[in-house]
Amino acid sequence: MIKRRHTRAIKVGSVTIGSDAPVSVQSMTNTITEDAVSTIKQIKELESYGCEIVRVAVNTEEAAKSLKVIVKGVEAPLIADIHFDHRLALASIDAGVKCLRINPGNIGGKEKVKEVVSACRDKGIPIRIGVNSGSLEKGVLDKNSGDFALAMVESALKHVKLLENESFYDIKISLKSADVLSTVRGYGLLAEKSDYPFHIGITEAGTVFSGAVKSGVGLGILLYNGIGDTLRVSLSGDPVMEVIAGRHILRVLGLRRGGVQLISCPTCGRAEIDIASIARDFEKVSAKIKSDIKVAIMGCVVNGPGEAMHADVGLAGGKEKSVLFSRGKMIGKYGNNEILAALVKEVESLTGEKTASDS
Numbered sequence: 142m143i144k145r146r147h148t149r150a151i152k153v154g155s156v157t158i159g160s161d162a163p164v165s166v167q168s169m170t171n172t173i174t175e176d177a178v179s180t181i182k183q184i185k186e187l188e189s190y191g192c193e194i195v196r197v198a199v200n201t202e203e204a205a206k207s208l209k210v211i212v213k214g215v216e217a218p219l220i221a222d223i224h225f226d227h228r229l230a231l232a233s234i235d236a237g238v239k240c241l242r243i244n245p246g247n248i249g250g251k252e253k254v255k256e257v258v259s260a261c262r263d264k265g266i267p268i269r270i271g272v273n274s275g276s277l278e279k280g281v282l283d284k285n286s287g288d289f290a291l292a293m294v295e296s297a298l299k300h301v302k303l304l305e306n307e308s309f310y311d312i313k314i315s316l317k318s319a320d321v322l323s324t325v326r327g328y329g330l331l332a333e334k335s336d337y338p339f340h341i342g343i344t345e346a347g348t349v350f351s352g353a354v355k356s357g358v359g360l361g362i363l364l365y366n367g368i369g370d371t372l373r374v375s376l377s378g379d380p381v382m383e384v385i386a387g388r389h390i391l392r393v394l395g396l397r398r399g400g401v402q403l404i405s406c407p408t409c410g411r412a413e414i415d416i417a418s419i420a421r422d423f424e425k426v427s428a429k430i431k432s433d434i435k436v437a438i439m440g441c442v443v444n445g446p447g448e449a450m451h452a453d454v455g456l457a458g459g460k461e462k463s464v465l466f467s468r469g470k471m472i473g474k475y476g477n478n479e480i481l482a483a484l485v486k487e488v489e490s491l492t493g494e495k496t497a498s499d500s
């Protein structure tokens with residue numbers, strides 16, 4: 142059982158972050174924010190896969206204007222990602238976002254910090270301080286002898302102080318580096334000095350495969366040690382994959398429930414059916430299932446039936462026909478070209494949910 146670190150709680154719209162709230166999954170759009178139609182479409186897609194908070198880059202006045210339309214077209218609370226320009230932060234607040242990601246040390250002085258803080262306070266909007274090892278302020282890395290973890294912590298605490306000087310405490314913090322061990326060590330050090338909730342992630346983690354592995358390791362270590370209140374898996378690819386990966390990580394650690402737990406065999410010389418493509422196709426069509434369900438896809442009758450019988454739904458591959466089990470009972474034998482459809486149908490029947498195979 143994982144014991145979560147004690148933190149304050151903040152609210153990003155309807156989503157609580159920190160304290161006892163479940164670790165939430167977020168992602169970031171990669172559409173052009175000025176293009177409200179495409180951005181709304183992508184956010185809705187992310188929502189359908191269980192994304193709870195969505196971050197949007199706001200780098201122009203046009204993007205801030207577009208936010209007004211986007212906010213109205215989606216359910217998930219939005220975070221405006223701002224760099225340097227406090228006017229874009231004010232415009233985003235005005236547009237209705239529920240959180241800002243902005244580093245107060247980078248927006249041009251005390252008066253501008255005051256303005257942003259005052260607007261956030263009026264609307265009950267928290268600020269995420271997001272320190273990235275690639276954009277640390279001048280001198281902080283040298284001062285810490287090139288130690289990225291120490292430098293990120295020092296930088297984060299400086300930004301925090303600027304907000305606390307304005308009596309603003311509605312804060313969450315992230316420390317991101319592409320280096321997993323620096324990131325893990327940085328969060329660990331910061332956790333000893335701060336009780337603000339943490340957004341965790343490994344930045345620029347890589348492609349869907351390598352990035353998911355890297356994030357799984359980094360976020361897995363942090364979460365197992367009770368650190369992390371909301372997460373983003375950063376991947377070079379479709380942000381939907383970030384949401385799926387994030388949910389997987391939380392489910393593996395027992396921090397969230399819901400969705401398909403897939404058991405599929407690695408196949409070997411005994412395999413009598415193309416398990417890899419069945420598992421891949423099944424995973425694709427079942428990614429939006431919200432109910433807890435264990436599905437086993439096994440290649441032969443040696444180890445297959447045991448696993449298949451212990452899952453909610455399972456198949457054990459045979460030469461021309463494969464056997465389908467539901468809740469421990471054999472419910473039929475199907476030709477290998479119809480077994481996937483039979484498996485999907487049974488999953489839909491047990492969960493009462495539709496898979497993407499129907500769309």
Ligand code: SF4
Binds near residue numbers: 409441444445
């Ligand atoms: S279930 Fe059968 S095919 Fe799959 S790895 Fe085990 S022995 Fe091989």
